[in-house]
Amino acid sequence: MTLAGSRDLRRYSRHLLIPEIGLAGQERLASSRALVIGAGGLGAPVLAYLAAAGVGRIGVLxxxxxxxxxxxRQILFEHADIGRPKATVAAERLQALNPQITIDALQVRFDASNARDLVRLYDVVIDCSDRFTTRYCASDACSLEKKIEIFAAIFRFDGQVTRFDPDGPCYRCLFPYAPEPGSVPTCAEGGVLGVLPGIVGAWQASEALKALLQIGEPLRGRLLLVDALAARTREVRFARDPDCIRCGDRPTLFDPVDAHDDESTASIAGIAEVAPEELDAALRDALLLDVREPHEAVLGVIPGAVHIPASQLEARMHELDSAKRYIVACRVGVRSRWAIARLRDAGFQRVAHLEGGLLRYAALDAGFEFF
Amino acid sequence: MPVVRLVAFARLRELFGERREIALPEGAKVGDLWDTLLREEPHASALARGLRFARNGALCGAETALCEGDEISLLPPFGGG
Structure with missing residues (x-):
């Protein structure tokens, strides 16, 4: 694609004024391809800025x-979009923002079966996902396909941003071990300041554009830590790990891996799952143990439940009776798994788990007010 | 008794505070600092598996020796996106 003489040049005049970009840089963006994995909190600003900047082909996955x-927080979407596929809606918005570029709406789950084929089609990959399995899979695929990945992750007021390069370091150099399932909350579980993904996603978009333009000092081997509550950023340096199973000196991993530590669906061996439909019947001879934190009560409570927050469980274990049957529940079924593991360690035999948490149960019954 | 400054992020900041100083026995390593913190908050052990440490702004292992005045960061992986 050539932009010279095009009527669309006016759109990019503020880029053309910057010596580091200019017409050559803008043409480079027009012939570039970016894959954005996840059209959520981080994905929204990343997608909007890449489209506005004139990146020629953008995959919205x-x-x-x-x-x-x-x-x-996901500012690409409007109230009327509720229930519609994110990839489709995002593609519509981005196309309306910039009719000169091509948008690929990819309404699929990014996993080991399609990771390398998808990544291969683009020049840079921006990881805006919210699952550890996807993060490892994306990093593996980028490393194997020799693509630059711009990474970010968020929690409440905090963000992490960095860049992974084909010759390392990769995500496994930084975090070789996925956290214990249930120990690290997603936005749905732990909450997030609405503007935080805007701040962090804008950093990602900036690094993606720099990578495509090959300008500036890349955020490589540096983990940028954003603390919005303190209005402070810090940096931690890290290098390729010679022992990394993917990009180390003697790699053993040659296919993207997505199968381990699925934080939302991992089941605990030998623990009975109670489906939300079965909860009312099951509570006839069991107690509901609600392990959400006290401030979450405003989001809805089940009458008669025993309430011990997960953070206090070990200290307050004595308040529970191991002879009784407990169905352990939290918001989405992540902290409750952690709580069950602790209860089992303490010798509780008669514990069951509410599948999908109170959120899934609330979806069944219009009479139960829950958010 | 080296005194180090702890910098924790996300959930670990909620548990251990913003920036605090901790005195450790002579010869203590980064892993010993974590063990000390776990005695304060045993249920933080659930966060141990994914956790990384940094010493004075550079990623380091649990075997790294602590020196007087070191700034030690506790870096959990974040889940949200």
Missing amino acids: DDDSVDESNLQ
């Missing part, structure tokens, strides 16, 4: 639909 609770 997300298999989810717009939920009302997304609208507090």
